[in-house]
Amino acid sequence: SQQGEEDPQALSIQEGENATMNCSYKTSINNLQWYRQNSGRGLVHLILIRSNEREKHSGRLRVTLDTSKKSSSLLITASRAADTASYFCATAYYNQGGKLIFGQGTELSVKP
């Protein structure tokens, strides 16, 4: 299986703290994407980072990609209770015909 691994599986922090989630993958990728899912809802796309990029920002989100270690991290700064959700990384491998391979997700709980 080429499914990536995410850690931690669950993360609980206080409002105002930073949250960091990590994702590892197996082989060469076209890009890596991060998605958010509120309980019982569909996924929402957050950021796409291409294999030739090392860092991207979007508001309070910062994503890094280290292709030598085959890993990515998602940092949420100054977290809010509304950030409580599950976060998934999804990899677009070159040999998978454009399919996305999703990780198991990190469940983030931000306490007020």
Add this chain to the structure above:
Amino acid sequence: DGGITQSPKYLFRKEGQNVTLSCEQNLNHDAMYWYRQDPGQGLRLIYYSQIVNDFQKGDIAEGYSVSREKKESFPLTVTSAQKNPTAFYLCASSIRSGTSASYNEQFFGPGTRLTVL
């Protein structure tokens, strides 16, 4: 409003019955996908379609069938052959790049929760 819709939101089925889940998009996307999500798990790909009248099996296609007769519609049928169909089903679509693969972001519908009684 542009977007992707799924219906119904909740669906109950008796064992041995086939059931069809609807997925419609008005984003003019070529590619559409069906995923299954079990509690506490990531998404697993059931079927995907890069273009009208064409679709491919994903990782867990057994017991499912699809059709892609129109660009905006990609219905999923859960057949009685699917051994454990109770799950949350998500449909997605994306722009198709180039002649084959679609490496772009995917837009998701709100999901259908199927329960087999």
